[in-house]
Amino acid sequence: MKVLVATEKPFAKAAVDGIKAEIEGAGNELVLLEKYTEKQQLLDAVADADAMIVRSDKVTPEVLDAAKQLKIVVRAGAGYDNVDCAYAKEKNVVVENTPGQNSNAVAELVFGLLVYGVRNFYNGKSGSELKGKKLGILAFGNVGRNVARIAKGFEMEVYAYDAFCPKEAIEAAGVKAVDSQDALFENCDIVSLHIPATPETKQSINAALVGKLHKNGILINTARKEVINEPELLALMAERTDLKFITDIMPDANEEFQKFEGRYFSTPKKMGAQTAEANTNAGIAAAKQINAFFADGCTKFQVNK
Structure with missing residues (x-):
């Protein structure tokens, strides 16, 4: 399975390394899209992804329509209002968050x-x-x-x-x-x-x-x-x-x-989750949840039931 990490504001290196170890350790493929500046870059990257990890990135109907193979989106963090959960449900895409990590x-x-x-x-x-x-x-x-x-x-x-x-x-x-x-x-x-x-x-x-x-x-x-x-x-x-x-x-x-x-x-920008520890915890939790979803269909943290 192809897992896309789409982060306009990238994870810390320690988090990326942890995500990579989790995803590839389970036999899945990891693709990184970091610091993208155009929506089209995201639309192109998600086209053949089976799963996606995002931070504050917008997962809109346009993004979900472009993601023909997408089965699960995990928002690395507690809030998930950047993801159109209702439309994702219509598309049979599971949306999860990672509560508690931040x-x-x-x-x-x-x-x-x-x-x-x-x-x-x-x-x-x-x-x-x-x-x-x-x-x-x-x-x-x-x-x-x-x-x-x-x-x-x-x-x-x-x-x-x-x-x-x-x-x-x-x-x-x-x-x-x-x-x-x-x-x-x-x-x-x-x-x-x-x-x-x-x-x-x-x-x-x-x-x-x-x-x-x-x-x-x-x-x-x-x-x-x-x-x-x-x-x-x-x-x-x-x-x-x-x-x-x-x-x-x-x-x-x-x-x-x-x-x-x-x-x-x-604060000039939202700083709540901006620590190395929270960044790493949320990213690795997202990777583990995707692995669990593909391994046995686990949807414990689904927010669009």
Whole structure:
């Protein structure tokens, strides 16, 4: 079977070496398409591929139509909104992700950004500490659990809400479970977002919700920019001069947010999974999942059932 690794932003060498060892060790052929600059390069490369590993690369209907032999796509990472899952299902192509492989990297970034934020972006003025602050985690998946683990080291009070995670499971992790998003924001000084971009969550982080944060509250987003209602958040920050917004996904209204000097920061590019360890873990996990799929039809991580 031919396995295409299509990465406009390539994996680290250690990850490529690991993927190669896994794929070729199972008797499959590996083809690399790295740093491509034209869509046609991807369309040509996928034409005879049986499987494909991508990172943030767009797997559109056009790509899926060009892939006449494609049976499985694995997104090396947790989010998979760069893949048209519904159309892939129509084409009988399995789509999988690699949940958990980037979780620690994203969670550590949350605290790198938070320390930067509470210390006033290192502008020389007196800031505050995380110890004793109330941290709310919106969605208690792999990343949320790692955020909770690290927060305890800072001696923060940790709360969480997840519509799909039982309250008992949250509390078993030593975290205080609340009954709603509203309650999470009402109870906390800081809320960290870890929700996917779905029809239900897009634009859901609005002024009414964020406005419930305590005085000097911080909203931190390492999830997806689509979950933020940008016009409402801009209006709220103009009204509440105590609020800070820190994000790993540059908003569409980045220039407008920049007017809130000292209260807003965005990374230039999404950095959540950008560590050598996460890069390698996700790539090798993707290769193993493809091998399992071809060996015995395993679809444990399928997201387009």
